[in-house]
Amino acid sequence: MIHHSPTHRYARLAGLVLFAAACSDNGAPAQSNGVETFANPPELSPDADGVYRLEYGPRPVTLDGARYCMRTYNGLVPGPTIRVRAGANRRVRIDLHNGFTRVDGREVSGMEGHEAPTCHDFNLTNLHFHGGHVRPDLAAADPTAPCTGDGCGPDGRFYGDNVLLTVAQGRSARYRWDLDEDGTHHEGTDWYHPHTHGSTAIQVVNGVAGALIVEGPLDAEPAVAATRERVMVINEIPLHHETAMPLREGDACNENNLSIDNFLSVTEGMPMLVNGRVKPRLITAPGQVERWRMVYAGTPDEMAMKLYVGSDANCTSYNPLRLVQMVQYARDGITMPHY
Ligand SMILES: [Cu+2]
Numbered sequence: 001m002i003h004h005s006p007t008h009r010y011a012r013l014a015g016l017v018l019f020a021a022a023c024s025d026n027g028a029p030a031q032s033n034g035v036e037t038f039a040n041p042p043e044l045s046p047d048a049d050g051v052y053r054l055e056y057g058p059r060p061v062t063l064d065g066a067r068y069c070m071r072t073y074n075g076l077v078p079g080p081t082i083r084v085r086a087g088a089n090r091r092v093r094i095d096l097h098n099g100f101t102r103v104d105g106r107e108v109s110g111m112e113g114h115e116a117p118t119c120h121d122f123n124l125t126n127l128h129f130h131g132g133h134v135r136p137d138l139a140a141a142d143p144t145a146p147c148t149g150d151g152c153g154p155d156g157r158f159y160g161d162n163v164l165l166t167v168a169q170g171r172s173a174r175y176r177w178d179l180d181e182d183g184t185h186h187e188g189t190d191w192y193h194p195h196t197h198g199s200t201a202i203q204v205v206n207g208v209a210g211a212l213i214v215e216g217p218l219d220a221e222p223a224v225a226a227t228r229e230r231v232m233v234i235n236e237i238p239l240h241h242e243t244a245m246p247l248r249e250g251d252a253c254n255e256n257n258l259s260i261d262n263f264l265s266v267t268e269g270m271p272m273l274v275n276g277r278v279k280p281r282l283i284t285a286p287g288q289v290e291r292w293r294m295v296y297a298g299t300p301d302e303m304a305m306k307l308y309v310g311s312d313a314n315c316t317s318y319n320p321l322r323l324v325q326m327v328q329y330a331r332d333g334i335t336m337p338h339y
Pocket of ligand 1: 128130193
């Protein structure tokens with residue numbers, strides 16, 4: 001149901017309200033014919049100190065029926081959803097640990113191949129709050145609650161959304177994103193991912209990215225609150241490229257046998273993964289309104305999306321003239337002004 005075309009520009013982050021989903025052209029309800037295979041990504045709960053913990057490291061993950069050794073956050077593809085409830089003066093604390101131990105130096109040239117190749121370490125990482133309106137360097141100093149322990153910034157300060165920070169193998173970084181420091185942060189669907197120059201793409205094509213939802217007044221609107229919410233993190237992982245190497249039977253996953261090693265192997269026509277699944281089935285009663293929070297977490301391009309009414313319950317084909325009604329009410333984590 002997701003149509004991919006690199007030539008169509010579309011929202012990287014979008015909120016959609018879907019009216020009247022159906023997968024059957026003859027009026028018969030589709031839900032009698034199958035089992036739902038779609039599931040929202042798991043949500044990350046903070047620890048007892050209110051800190052979200054992200055472990056960047058190699059972990060085995062089953063994708064499209066085969067086991068792969070992936071770079072992951074917390075062993076999940078995609079990473080877990082972080083949801084920040086409505087409120088005031090919200091501070092989001094995240095501790096990131098880099099679980100890799102060895103250097104993985106590569107010569108990388110620009111996407112078009114024109115620039116001189118430079119050396120980058122694929123195992124270096126950091127954390128970026130994509131869509132966040134927060135300090136880029138360090139969080140504000142707070143002598144009443146200073147940063148202590150491994151991975152703090154200078155002077156007892158937490159890191160802000162610092163994409164220039166490098167978190168080396170075995171090291172940690174402590175972040176604090178003060179959402180409402182200069183007024184209430186806009187509500188919406190954002191995401192988080194590594195942003196280290198030279199190693200962002202290889203990590204993101206492994207699925208090292210997750211949704212970051214900031215709730216606000218819109219979420220309390222009765223008409224919105226009553227909808228079924230779906231969170232979709234869409235990855236383009238080159239599982240079927242010749243360079244992808246699934247784990248062999250009995251193989252453990254470690255940083256020496258990573259499966260996805262080539263970020264340029266994502267090409268048009270490869271299956272996209274929605275929450276780590278290829279073509280997951282969503283079952284929706286006719287007439288039901290759903291709220292879809294979508295994050296396109298692919299690297300090479302944009303994603304275009306259309307929803308069609310399928311010609312059978314398995315959606316093996318569809319009628320291009322019968323579109324399912326969608327209303328886009330947000331883009332790039334920002335609610336459109338008329339909603
Ligand atoms: Cu980003």
